[in-house]
Amino acid sequence: MTEPSQARHLLDPASQRLACGAGVDELLEQVADGDADRPNSHQRTCPHCQAAIAEFRLLWAPVQDYARQPVSLPQRLRRSVLQEVDRLVHDVWYTLHLTDTGAIRVAARVVAAIARDAAGRVPGVRVALGRSTESRIAELVARATSGHLHPHAAVGVLGRTAVIDLALAVSYGEPVHVVAHEVQRRVIAELKQNVGLQSVIVNVTVDDVSPLSAE
Numbered sequence: 001m002t003e004p005s006q007a008r009h010l011l012d013p014a015s016q017r018l019a020c021g022a023g024v025d026e027l028l029e030q031v032a033d034g035d036a037d038r039p040n041s042h043q044r045t046c047p048h049c050q051a052a053i054a055e056f057r058l059l060w061a062p063v064q065d066y067a068r069q070p071v072s073l074p075q076r077l078r079r080s081v082l083q084e085v086d087r088l089v090h091d092v093w094y095t096l097h098l099t100d101t102g103a104i105r106v107a108a109r110v111v112a113a114i115a116r117d118a119a120g121r122v123p124g125v126r127v128a129l130g131r132s133t134e135s136r137i138a139e140l141v142a143r144a145t146s147g148h149l150h151p152h153a154a155v156g157v158l159g160r161t162a163v164i165d166l167a168l169a170v171s172y173g174e175p176v177h178v179v180a181h182e183v184q185r186r187v188i189a190e191l192k193q194n195v196g197l198q199s200v201i202v203n204v205t206v207d208d209v210s211p212l213s214a215e
């Protein structure tokens, strides 16, 4: 038996928003209702929403496990999850890892820089982070950056989850899908190993081909 919409009522009514403007309580409710796999059209291209949904799904898992059992859900468990959500969305431009020895935060622009660097080291790749000519992504980036001083709108972070939109130019003659796959693999490995992220999603858009240069 599920208990729909309970997440919303327990959140602070002064509801918080992600960098793209999406409401945190609505996203949490979507996950709590088991609809994480049904993103709307905005969420399908939004790194901020994708990161939030992935992170909330991890956080909400123990609540869902409880809900499947024929016992009443301890109020304390639900409250502690919602408190953690509150902490995570306190600053949506930083990752947050709570450890026994204190909190670790990494700025989204650092995650972006590391991702771009790792992608750029794949042979045959030139990278332009989030600078896709694909209109929906370009529009999203424009919308998400207006009103914020932070330039790296193509990276969404929340807790220990990051979603990165990378637009690439690939050299002529390289097998495009192989290069794109290798970019995903390296960026994910780098961010997990060197930033301590738990869950990393890398969306790659190949936007351009360029002639092999002599450099």
Ligand SMILES: [Zn+2]
Residues within 6 Å of the ligand: 018, 020, 021, 022, 042, 043, 046, 047, 048, 049, 050
């Ligand atoms: Zn969004």
